[in-house]
Amino acid sequence: MATVASADAVGGVRGAADAYLAAGYYHAYSVVGLVAVVGVLFVAVAFAAGHLLRPVVPTREKMLTYECGVDPVGEGWAQTQIRYYVYSFLYVIFAVDAIYLFPWATVFAAPGFGGTTLVEMFVFIGFLAVGLLYAWKKGVLEWT
Amino acid sequence: MSGTLDVVLRLVAVLVAFLVLPLVVGQTEHKVMAHMQGRLGPMYAGGFHGWAQLVADGVKFAQKEDVVPAGADRRVFQLAPAVSLLPYLLVLIAIPVGPNGLVGQAIDAGLFFVLAVMGVGVLGSIMAGWASANKFSLLGGLRTAAQLMAYELPMLLAAGSVAMAAGTISLPGIVQAFHWWWIPWQLIGGLVFFTAGLAELQRPPFDMPVADSEIIFGAYTEYTGLRFALFLLAEYAGIVVLCALTTVLFLGGWHGPLSGSFGWLWTLVKTALLAFVVIWLRVTYPRLREDQLQKLAWTVLIPLGLAQIALTGIVKVVIS
Numbered sequence: 001m002a003t004v005a006s007a008d009a010v011g012g013v014r015g016a017a018d019a020y021l022a023a024g025y026y027h028a029y030s031v032v033g034l035v036a037v038v039g040v041l042f043v044a045v046a047f048a049a050g051h052l053l054r055p056v057v058p059t060r061e062k063m064l065t066y067e068c069g070v071d072p073v074g075e076g077w078a079q080t081q082i083r084y085y086v087y088s089f090l091y092v093i094f095a096v097d098a099i100y101l102f103p104w105a106t107v108f109a110a111p112g113f114g115g116t117t118l119v120e121m122f123v124f125i126g127f128l129a130v131g132l133l134y135a136w137k138k139g140v141l142e143w144t
Numbered sequence: 145m146s147g148t149l150d151v152v153l154r155l156v157a158v159l160v161a162f163l164v165l166p167l168v169v170g171q172t173e174h175k176v177m178a179h180m181q182g183r184l185g186p187m188y189a190g191g192f193h194g195w196a197q198l199v200a201d202g203v204k205f206a207q208k209e210d211v212v213p214a215g216a217d218r219r220v221f222q223l224a225p226a227v228s229l230l231p232y233l234l235v236l237i238a239i240p241v242g243p244n245g246l247v248g249q250a251i252d253a254g255l256f257f258v259l260a261v262m263g264v265g266v267l268g269s270i271m272a273g274w275a276s277a278n279k280f281s282l283l284g285g286l287r288t289a290a291q292l293m294a295y296e297l298p299m300l301l302a303a304g305s306v307a308m309a310a311g312t313i314s315l316p317g318i319v320q321a322f323h324w325w326w327i328p329w330q331l332i333g334g335l336v337f338f339t340a341g342l343a344e345l346q347r348p349p350f351d352m353p354v355a356d357s358e359i360i361f362g363a364y365t366e367y368t369g370l371r372f373a374l375f376l377l378a379e380y381a382g383i384v385v386l387c388a389l390t391t392v393l394f395l396g397g398w399h400g401p402l403s404g405s406f407g408w409l410w411t412l413v414k415t416a417l418l419a420f421v422v423i424w425l426r427v428t429y430p431r432l433r434e435d436q437l438q439k440l441a442w443t444v445l446i447p448l449g450l451a452q453i454a455l456t457g458i459v460k461v462v463i464s
Contacts, residue, residue: 031151031249032257035237038155039230043374050370053206063214065278068360072215072278084290087438091293094446098300101453102256105307108457109464121457125450132446141442142435 086140097128154237158248162233166380167198173380173423174198180427201373208369213277216366220275225367225374228268231261232381239388240316242398242407247316254315255303258389259296265378266292266344269353272375273363284362287353287434288346294441295340301449302337305456306330306393319397327395329459333452334394336445338418341386343437345379347422349429350437387418 065072101124108117135141174197178185190196212218235258237248251257266288273285307313309330310321327334343350354362364375391397391414398407432440 025252028249028251031154032234032237032251034151034155035158035234035248036230038159039233040226042159042233043226043230046370046374050206050210054369055207055209057209058211062209062211065213065215065276066366067278067280075277082286084286084293084438087290087293087442090442091297094297095300098297098304101300101304102307102313105304106311106313108308109311109460111464115461118457118461122454125454129447129450132442136443141439 090135090140093131094128097124100124154248158233158237162236162381165384166377169383169419170198170376170380171195172419173426176420176423177427180424205369205373210369210371211366213366215277217275217277220271221366222371224268224272224275225371225378226268227271228265229374229378229381231265232378232385234261235385235389238315239385239392240319240397241411243403245316246398246408250314250316253313255307255313255318255393258315259300259303262344262385263292263296265382268375268378269346269363272367276363276366278366280359281363281365283359284353284365288363290434291343291346291350291353291437294438295343295445298336298441298445298449299340299344301446301453302333302340303393305333305449305452308453308456308460315392319392319399322396322399324396324399330394330452330456332448333456334390336449336452337394338386338390340441340445341390342422342425343441345382345386347379347383348426349432351431352434352437355431383419383422384415387415387422390418391415
């Protein structure tokens with residue numbers, strides 16, 4: 001908001017205003033970057049302090065995988081049937097669709113669009129619904 | 145120079161909120177759960193109703209030995225808690241607290257940013273589950289991944305509905321555009337968003353990734369001391385972030401009587417009420433089974449989310 005207001009104050013010189021907006025954009029994300037730096041520092045300090053505070057007395061028994069309290073049998077990276085893979089396929093399909101929702105959502109009710117975009121929206125939702133119904137009918141949403 | 149000072153102040157404020165609010169929620173959970181179950185909860189630490197219990201817990205965690213199992217993938221195992229914690233810190237900076245720019249940093253694509261970054265936290269659990277070299281941890285990690293897959297989509301759809309209503313994806317912009325009748329209008333979306341958020345945070349009744357009666361403690365089984373504490377902190381920071389986001393998107397954020405001077409208080413009060421509901425749900429509902437969870441997401445929440453988008457679209461075009 002403040003960026004827009006100050007961009008106006010620059011005085012309607014289009015190029016300058018654009019440059020100013022871009023500067024605001026980079027400013028916003030550089031602050032986000034700084035937060036990330038603060039976070040990494042916080043974790044680093046916590047780990048370093050923990051290193052100084054805690055005892056280190058390893059024994060062979062202690063270094064065993066805990067698992068459920070009983071000595072582990074076989075390898076930790078056990079083979080398991082990952083039944084969720086179908087969901088991940090579904091998710092990828094739908095999530096890619098859903099991303100297009102956001103740019104569209106900001107303009108769809110703008111003057112001059114109205115009914116057209118509403119029809120488009122129902123086509124979009126229709127696609128998603130048919131896909132979901134198909135998956136449902138195929139039985140991939142149930143386990144047994 | 146005042147610009148630099150301003151940024152530093154914002155960073156400090158976000159870090160303080162990030163470290164204090166989760167502890168407040170955690171302590172509230174201790175006390176609220178206890179009273180709902182006819183107990184007193186912590187009473188000793190700090191003297192007054194055990195207010196310092198979590199501080200004492202923190203001191204205890206910091207002194208505990210940090211055990212990395214010999215069979216584990218050491219580096220990944222050690223990094224996992226940080227990966228699961230830091231995204232919530234990043235999200236906090238984008239959440240508007242009050243009117244007139246009372247926000248860590250206004251980001252143009254705030255809604256998009258927030259949803260994208262929140263999803264990263266789950267990677268920490270997957271890393272922990274894989275690196276532990278523990279069968280139960282692996283199962284827990286996979287369940288976490290599956291849960292994210294199932295619940296990210298309804299969350300996106302519900303958030304998309306709000307973006308349609310407001311005509312912007314900037315978080316302060318969305319609160320700015322809010323009117324009281326949005327609450328009934330976006331009610332379904334709000335419920336879908338909150339439920340999906342609970343599932344993403346692995347809070348009961350959606351806590352199968354850490355189901356103690358099935359898989360010990362899921363991805364966190366092998367963790368001790370400080371790293372375990374960071375995972376717990378991530379869970380409670382997640383509650384704060386989810387409740388704050390639900391407040392901002394569906395409950396009008398800072399709107400309320402006297403919002404000009406007390407807007408920030410309204411945001412905090414609404415967030416606190418939602419956090420109370422999160423705790424209440426934990427005490428009330430039993431855990432769902434893993435397949436029931438997937439079924440709920442794909443056959444109930446996603447259709448509801450699509451219906452909300454249709455409703456939002458029609459109403460918005462009719463009134464504009």
